[in-house]
Amino acid sequence: MEQQWDKLLKIKTSGRDDTKSDCFRYPYEPTPYAVLERLANSGFIRKQDVVLDYGCGKGRVDFFLAYQTRAQCVGVEYDERIIAVARENQNTAVSAERVEILLGNAETFPVPQNVNRIFFFNPFSVEILQKAMARILESYYETSREMLLFFYFPSPEYISYLMTVDELSFYDEIDCSDLFEENKDREKIGIFQLG
Numbered sequence: 102m103e104q105q106w107d108k109l110l111k112i113k114t115s116g117r118d119d120t121k122s123d124c125f126r127y128p129y130e131p132t133p134y135a136v137l138e139r140l141a142n143s144g145f146i147r148k149q150d151v152v153l154d155y156g157c158g159k160g161r162v163d164f165f166l167a168y169q170t171r172a173q174c175v176g177v178e179y180d181e182r183i184i185a186v187a188r189e190n191q192n193t194a195v196s197a198e199r200v201e202i203l204l205g206n207a208e209t210f211p212v213p214q215n216v217n218r219i220f221f222f223n224p225f226s227v228e229i230l231q232k233a234m235a236r237i238l239e240s241y242y243e244t245s246r247e248m249l250l251f252f253y254f255p256s257p258e259y260i261s262y263l264m265t266v267d268e269l270s271f272y273d274e275i276d277c278s279d280l281f282e283e284n285k286d287r288e289k290i291g292i293f294q295l296g
Contacts, residue, residue, distance in 0.1 A: 106134040107161075110168055112190040114161035120182070126229070129158040129183050132222045132253055135280045137162060140290055141169035143275055145249055146218055148172060153216045155207050155233060156224025160187035160200065167196035172218070176202045177210050208232035212240035222253045227262050238268060241295055248295040253277075254284070255291045269293045 103115055119128030146152060148171040154162045157176025167174045178184040187202045194200065203210075207229055212219075219237065221230075241248060249272060252259055263269055272294040278285040 102134050103131075106165065109195075110164050111193040111195050112160065112164050113186070114159040114164075114190065120180075126156075126179065126225050129156075129180070130222070131158060131161045133280070134161075134165065136253060136277050136290070137165045138169075139275055139277055139280075140220075140251065140253075141166060145251070145273075145275075145292065146170045146172050150218045151175065151213070151215045152218040152220060153177065153212060154220045156222065157187060157202065158183055160190045160194070160202055162220055162222070163187075163200045163202070164190060164194045164196050166220075167199035168194075171199065173215075174200045175213065175216065176200065177205045177207065178202070179204070179206050207236070210236060212236050214240060214244040216240065217246055217248050219248065219250045220253070221251065221259075223256055223259065227256075227258045230259060230262060234266060237295070241268070246296060250293045250295065252291040252293070253289075254287050255289070256287075260291065263291075263293055268295055 114131045117130045150172040152166055152172050152174045154176045157178045160176050163174035163176040166172055184204050191197045272292040275290040277288040281288050
């Protein structure tokens with residue numbers, strides 16, 4: 102399924118890359134298409150939404166969601182070498198006109214005022230997540246709106262931290278445990294609401 106979707110979307114996103122990973126920034130590993138299909142079919146992301154993808158890597162989440170849901174997508178990636186692949190994908194992707202790929206760090210990236218959906222696949226440590234959340238809250242307080250934050254394969258540390266953010270409330274969960282054999286308790290997309 103991974104190769105078929107890449108071919109259909111006219112992108113190349115397969116393969117893990119941990120050349121610049123450390124204890125704060127985790128390796129590039131694409132979100133499985135089966136998980137993205139489940140998210141796209143959930144109804145939580147629609148044409149009028151703007152999705153921010155932290156740690157977008159080669160752009161799989163962005164190009165897929167833009168194609169499947171017609172939403173606008175903004176991918177942010179700190180690794181210049183990996184973002185170069187995402188930009189190559191943007192030259193060929195069928196949904197390229199609805200995707201913006203930006204070089205930046207989550208800690209300092211100013212969240213655009215029109216973003217109302219945010220996707221994370223454990224791109225970085227809780228320390229960086231806390232700084233990214235501060236940028237998200239700044240954007241929310243500047244322009245109040247309902248925002249949904251999606252956390253695929255959330256770590257216990259992520260969940261513990263998210264439960265301490267007063268402005269966030271647990272909203273829903275998309276179960277993905279039937280898609281994989283291992284780590285069934287983490288195979289889900291936790292959804293938190295802001296606003």
